[in-house]
Amino acid sequence: MAIVLSIDNLSKKYGSLTAVDQLTLQVEEGSVYGLLGPNGSGKTTTLGMVLDVIRPSSGSFSWFGEGISKATKHRIGALLETPNFYPYLTAKRNLQVIADIKGADHHNINKTLDLVGLATRSNTTFKGFSLGMKQRLALAAALLNDPEVLVLDEPTNGLDPQGIAEVRDLILRIADQGKTIILASHLLDEVEKVCTHVAVLRTGKLVTNGPVGNILSAKEQLIVSADELAPVLQLLERLPYVAQFNQEKDYVIITLQEGYSSTDLNRDMFAQGIVLSQLVARRKSLEKQFLEIIKS
């Protein structure tokens, strides 16, 4: 897979504060890459640097294997923090200004407004828009040039549940077209629902990164009980893929190693003549995992 964005030892210091600390990561073509971290963890600063509006203190990055230039910028659609438009211009005129700058075909404007559900409001001035509409107009602006890569910074911020669902749906639809999406979010749930890869940031440092499945969903917990717990405990000690187990009252909580599931455990138990009266697979709460990741 081709590398769309490569970040190498990128740092940004504001005086004594290090907003981004020696960040290194790569985004592959076709992935939906989540930058996950609490507020103030350096997500926006990182995106600002790779989008050419914040000067890195040190380190480097490249888009499509090249430095950033007008040509590479035209292959990227990005929205950083808030939707930025002229309040006194209509939605359509705002997009005309952006189409000029992106060198985009002005015929795309109506099509894109339609895509984000603003076709009927194209002649409303930006200041008359609700937050959700502003966010959707920003998405339209990012999509105007039919870019290969979408960079979205908290795209569902401030939206109501329906708006959030719509935006996520739109992101997934765009990802289905084979486009690369880089998404910064402090919402774990969002990253888990939308992304294929994730990098977790904390105070400017990369804590961990990889496919979402490995980082966020690998640790499944199983709860088992049986009429007789003793043979169960004996077997658990011998099974190589059991990472950890704890007995609680009349059930056992088990954590399996990566790549194994409740099926494996159930099969082995049955093979040993143990019949479980209960087998529940429980995902460790995502919030809990997230907090563990950023604390460790």
Added chain:
Amino acid sequence: MNLLRTEFRKIAPYRTFWVILGIYVLLMLLILYSSTSVEINGKALGNETYQFPGLWMRLTYIAHFFNLLLGILVIVLVTDEYSYRTIRQQVIDGLSRAEVVLSKFYMVVTLAVFSTVFLLALGLYFGLLYSSDKSINSMFSQVDYLSYYFVQAVAYMSLAMFFAFLIRKSGLAIIAFIAYTKIIEPLIHFKLPDTLDKYFPMKALDSLTPMPGQEIFDQLTSPVEQLSPAWAALPSLLYIGLFLLLTYLLLKIRDL
């Protein structure tokens, strides 16, 4: 030129822009209508104002006071880009920093062309109406004052543009611009000999539109040494280049 077209897209429906420009036009008209009673050096001008070819000098001298308004207009246009954060978005979308500066400079030149053409129209109108000598020769013999005025307007607005990019907040930028042009530099002039301060930005720019009747004034007091308009054009052009360069460097160094 595409940059200029985009600028026009932004300002066409922008009421603030047209209001400021309208005020400029109205004030110029008002001043010219009433300038028969304006006294320069204790002498009422009367119909003297409208006589070719001295009219061009008087006209550009009056107009130069209103460069302040044009400067404020430019400051509003630039600081808007910061308060709406559109400058950031536009750099993300593909503008280079040089293009950001150029697009505003094109606007500056456009405004200067507008005000120069406006002055030409005003001059011709009032001159043809009131001047006793309407020969082509006398009409246009001193029309070169308009070109000096053009340079001056561009330079004033370039300085305003620099202050706007430097300070980023409209109110503060306007105050800084007025404070520098009207207070700080004149104070520096006080301290320095004329031979030196005649090359300072404001003094060089003001020399482009000299005060009518300066000669009489000089006879009464010790003469003020200043550059002739033609000579002042050279440092003025250099200052325009300097303001543009400083603005560009500012954008280059700072985060958006």
